[in-house]
Amino acid sequence: MRSALSRVCGLILLAWGLGFVLFAVTLPQPAGEERTDAVVVLTGGAGRIERGLEVLKRGWSRQLLVSGVDHSVKPHEFALEYRVRPSRMACCVTLGYQAIDTRSNAEETAEWLRHERVKSVRLVTSDWHMRRARMELDRMAPEGVAIVADAVRTRPSFSALLREYNKLLARSIAGALGAR
Template identity: 60%
Template sequence: MLRRILSLILIAWAAGFILFAISLPQPAAAQRTDAVVVLTGGAGRIERGLEVLHNGWARQMLVSGVDPQVKPGEFAAQFKIAPAAMKCCITLGYRAFDTTSNAKETAAWMKTRGYRSVRVVTSDWHLRRARAELAKVLPAKITVVDDAVHTQPSLRILMVEYHKLLFRSVPGLKAS
């Protein structure tokens, strides 16, 4: 009997991983939101957030998880952002250091501005867990649009992220 239970658990785990790996979230379509939040840590994320601003799909952008050593002028120079756009439309968030704190930083930023909708930009393999963390701290009335940056994650990245997502689904546990 124990062997059957363990076999069922293994089959469920494997099926879940396969589903996770083959159904990664996709980039969002042209849809307006009050703001866009970019979670740092992967190639193409900031560029996608800037594209969202440029296309008028959001009025404001928070870049969550910026290294405290990065100055706004350096950020603007690296991504070729005009000073006026930095001043009016882009906030660099320095408080986040993992996905959980990204969600908290985003929720606080949204609350102070009274925003009711947000587009979340992160890597396709990371979006499900980021969304789960946001769901824990954002009011239910906030509309969240998932905007995944397409990547080609390794099997290792997919395994690690799948296990972090499973781990975070257990109440009271934390994973970065």
């Protein structure tokens, strides 16, 4: 009995380890010039907001949602910080203040996608965070919305990758069990 249990535990550990290596060496990449109705940036990492604004500037998307903005940030402060013209802020940039984590980013984004009647969206977040962010958004986005993953390249630490991999596994298992 103990031998069978040891083998099962060993196989689980081996699968986890191989999965982690695969996760770490195949981080998502930036998207190309695909055009989408909108771009959504999840705050929390360097280069994310700049990438979203670049997508808007290049005309690859018509509108931008920045999800997870701190409540203390005012639109004019954001515009000054990122050099966004007032006319661009007025027409095309929405600051979302509802989200505090990846799951609530997906909730905030899904609500905004429904409200704006978006049919295609470019999701911008860090490469190490993209898989979980995409999984959460896939679960909550309105049916039929096409999602283009646009990962910002980073140099994550081993511990950051390990934490994110475990979070991804936990959320995948919870999703498979029907937990929200």
